[in-house]
Amino acid sequence: MKIEIATIGFTKSTAEHFFDRLKQAKVRQVMDVRLHNTSQLAGFAKADDLAFFLKEICGANYLHQPLLAPTEEILKGFKQEKGAWEVYQKQFMKLMAARQVEKALTPAMFDHACLLCSEATPHHCHRQLVCTYLNNKWGGALHVTHL
Template sequence: MGKVELATIGFTKTDAEGFFERLLKAGVKKVIDVRLHNTSQLAGFAKADDLAYFLKKINGIEYVHQPLLAPTDDILKEFKKDKGDWRIYEDRFLSLMADRKIEQRLTPQAFDGACLLCSEATPHHCHRRLVCEYLNDKWDGCLSVKHL
């Protein structure tokens, strides 16, 4: 199997112009929303229905919500609201992906030309990076990941 080009992006700490320009410059064909809750009022231009509309209008980019790649409410609450430890969050989310067997339920081809979307501005403490690393480990490194 050849390399699969996959990007990731967060929408916080950026404006709509910067966000959409990064997607366009990267040649993204599909945005895979990996947020558990994608309709928050705090999401601004990244609310699910609005985002799907903008992506399609701006460059014909497909929008897919994939909660299978999102942490549970319990994992999120412990980390965000209770100021949890990143290592505990990471361990719990990696276990969740293993339990869900995401590497068997999805295919590398589904990610080709795609971009994983989450709210975090950078991938360092974001589950979108963990998804990429987990799948790359399970799929023999076939994902070529670029964080936008």
Template sequence: MTQVATIGFTQTTARGFFERLQAAGVRSVIDVRLYNTSQLAGFAKADDLAYFLQAIGGIGYRHEPLLAPSDDMFKAFKKDKGDWRVFEGRFLDLMAERQVETRLKPQMFAGACLLCSEATPHHCHRRLVCEYLNGKWGGQLEVRHL
């Protein structure tokens, strides 16, 4: 069993965010956002986040846009207030089209934490990534939402 966590950076302080990662024993963060350099991301902007993760907790950082929704999909859901079920179906289809389960291996997720912006995993693609991969990999991922 490969342990993987997920976390969002909105609606939390930097202190709370980094303390949750450290308490969970996270060794690397896999950023599954399509855009990781937005000024609105605050402490979670790519270069700053990579620095803070390493300096505060010795945690590695990797951006993995392969696990992000497409730009049009993201805009249709977020900016146009789209239906979650439509987004979910389109995103699962996109991961199947990309064949992410053949391009990644469960071991790559050991001790990792998938990062995106959503505060909770309920309407977040990071949860869908874990569920999709678990379905393809026979439940090899043990997922914790921080």
């Protein structure tokens, strides 16, 4: 049985477009995989505000899941120091393995969930790496849709 999971980024998106995508995907829970979920740059996606909006607009729950976030060191090397995506990818996958996230979490926890990060697209974002890592560990149990 496939577990339906989505991913979404909030930058370059209006609040209306962001919440409409979540509603159309029938998301029941947003799993925030950002290291820092209270940034002033986040606008409608700051943790407390987001939890309220998700419940009111989408009837969905909010969960901050830092276990699926990069470390400050890995993030800094990629963002601030303009590191190569390939290096970031290897470091993040190694971190997921060290944390053994596949044992700490279960596929059922991701059913109709949506992984949230700031990046507008999943191509160079760790949220798609999380899905790839877990799918490799869980035998392809996740059916991923990038919103």
